[in-house]
Amino acid sequence: MAELHTAIQLEGIARTMRRETVELCYRSPAHKAHLGGCLSAIEILTALYTDVMNTGIGQTGEAWRRRDRFVLSKAHASLALYAALHQAGFLSDDEFALPVCGEDTLLFRQARRDLAHGMEISGGSLGMGMGYACGLALAQRRRGQDSRVFVLLGDGECNEGSVWESVAFAAYNRLTNLVAIVDANGLQLDGPIEKVLGGDNHAERWTSFGFDAIEAEGNDAAAVRDALLAARDSDSPRPRVVIARTAKGRGVSFAENHVEWHDNSLTDDLYRQAITELSDAAFETRGGDER
């Protein structure tokens, strides 16, 4: 079994992914992107694609079929997913340099199903990924495969009733090969979630449906990695959810916890400022501690 990454290593990878995500956001048409929800999810994706998932990269045949699967239900974080897929080897440097949107590209503001490049669903319509993940988990069980299925939801997305149909199904059917993750960044388009429909009591809700809930500091890469491993390897008869407490827009000062960066356009100046803040040099200057 491969050794786990150190906290420093994970933070370095996360920083690179954060930078690459900002670059993709700037490369989007009119420089417009869901920057906030992309940046909050970085450490979750870092952990999944380094130490948690058997991604199947480079495998074929049976080994490929036995890979773990990831469903990005909050598909507006797709630009962050592309950064993770680039790190994991699913997107080559050339593919990662393609335009965002348009013809002849693999990259879109909301990912399209492309299994070879590690994208399970065509996302964009919230509330469906959890159900799809349940179907995937059932399929793995029927095939006798020990593949795990990971699904990432937004906290605003949990307003959707369809999410809870699937949560009930997963719990009732004891889909223990399924790990759900909530990117609990506390903000949705119209404002803080407690001012829209409430629901910040994620652990209470999920456990009442029959899941085990593990809370984690979602922007602490090692902490969320450890929580995901605990969820993955638990021998509980209940499926698990990791409630990752994150900050929307994390790592970029003008975006962090600002509701208007749910989606917005990066000016040239803001782009340069973001890249500067995320540079290794700036990190060193801050004393080498992301926390």
Next chain:
Amino acid sequence: MSRSSYVDAREAMRLCSLPSNQALGETLTSLADEDEDLTVVVSDYGRRLFLDGLVERHPEGFVQVGIAEQDQVSIGAALALEGFPVFAPCYASFVASRSFDQIRVNLGMMGAPLVLVGLSARYDSADLGASHCATEDVALMRSVPTATVITPADNAELASAIRWLAAHPRPAYVRITGSTTETCLHASGCDVSAGGVTQLREGSDVALVACGQLAAAALEAADILETTDVSASVTEMAIVSPLRENELLHAIRGKRLVVTVEEHGVVGGLGSAVAEVLSARDDVPPLLALGTPRSYLDGGDVRQALLTNDGLDPWGIASHILERLERSKKR
């Protein structure tokens, strides 16, 4: 899958003597007996589908999601994209409308080869009121470009369609317009894989094009028209989308009038599909589209009474046609 989509005469007669739900359940169970991967995903409407054998012998092939049609489509789609042949039966009034977003994303954008089966479409459950009458299910499913929409005229055609789709999975919607029927328009056998077009009757003046159980009423209407010296052909088209254009144009060639008949609203169903073909051409007859009225059922009633009220029983269909022919003469 070894079982072909051909339903022979003996099987056709047997299937047509059963309630549609039983014909469906037995067909799915037989398919599961041949293929362990065959899967049925239900949303709390499984007990009445005669699936006991499937549940008993292939428990993993029966997936219950509860009263949660959106989840039914998401889960069914994932299983289908993972290579399982999947059927998802549900009331027609709920399956297309309740989970249409999941349908357009999974079956449309991702091409999930999931087969939705709409039970008890339009007036079959009309005693339960408008909520249980599907008026727009065909219209919705036709708008999904990847979806094959099939409205079998009898249980033989239903079984053939199910077997065809199990062997050749694709995004699809199969609509059943009756829970009991003694209609058998394919007594000599049928095979939907050949295109689902059945020429029930030849004629020279009017071309009746029908789908679903009302094809039988269209046939009787043609007999009534004969007594008034109007010669009508009757063509049953089970596959409403994609519509078989060549067969349609062949059926209507040289006729004074084309009449579509369906147990569905005229907006978006067979009538619209035919209108779309005709509107692109100059050399075609005018169209009379007969279907259920553009309104929701007020209250509730039994199917036959409602069909008669809508002019969709044989006498009603014949009257509509004669009235239209009369109007054309006056111009």
